[in-house]
Amino acid sequence: MxxxxxxxxxxxxxxxxxxxxxxxxxxxxxxxxxxxxxPSDPPPSAVLSLSATDDRVSIYHRGGDPIDVAAATVRVRVDGEPLDEQPPVPFFSATGYRPGPTGPFNAASGDTWRAGDTATFRVAGTTRRSPRAGR
Known part of the structure; x- marks a missing residue:
């Protein structure tokens, strides 16, 4: 050619x-x-269940991957509106929350939230919007 x-x-x-x-x-x-x-590592996958009674919020890790507590973020909303102060994780005493959360949210607990663990914190009554029955 x-x-x-x-x-x-x-x-x-x-x-x-x-x-x-x-x-x-x-x-x-x-x-x-x-x-x-x-991404180098996929994010953890876990099944959590939440219950709120008066000022107490409890989150139960039902199963799945362990969660690094220091990498977790919790956002609290009442009637769809975020509270002015959000809880740091982990913590012992924080503005807007009663001292001494339990489980992995407590600063004195371990760094890992595993299946079977329950994390609990209480919203202080001084917040502008606080959880109540029906809210």
Whole structure:
């Protein structure tokens, strides 16, 4: 077969080569970005159940992966509105909460929340919105 020749007498091979290099660079960048953005470890998966009685909130770890307490976040809402103060996890005494939570929410407990453990804390009566029956 004869090579393809443009009217000015030059071949199109240099143009095709530049395009192939550009496509390779773009694809390599995409693969590198996807690889670097991929999470290294999947998040834990656990089954939790919640009960709230008056000012006491209890969360029971029913099963699944252990949870690193220091990496956990708890957000409390009453009637769909967040409380002004959210509980740090773990803690012993915090603004808006009665001292001495139990289980893994207590700063004196272990770092891991395992299946079968219950974490309990109590909202202080001084909060603007506090949990009550029916709320």
């Amino acid at each position: 004869s090579p393809v020749v443009r009217r000015d007498g030059r071949g199109i091979a240099p143009v095709a080569g530049v395009l192939l290099i550009a496509i390779t660079v773009v694809l390599a960048g995409g693969v590198a970005t996807a690889t670097l953005d991929a």
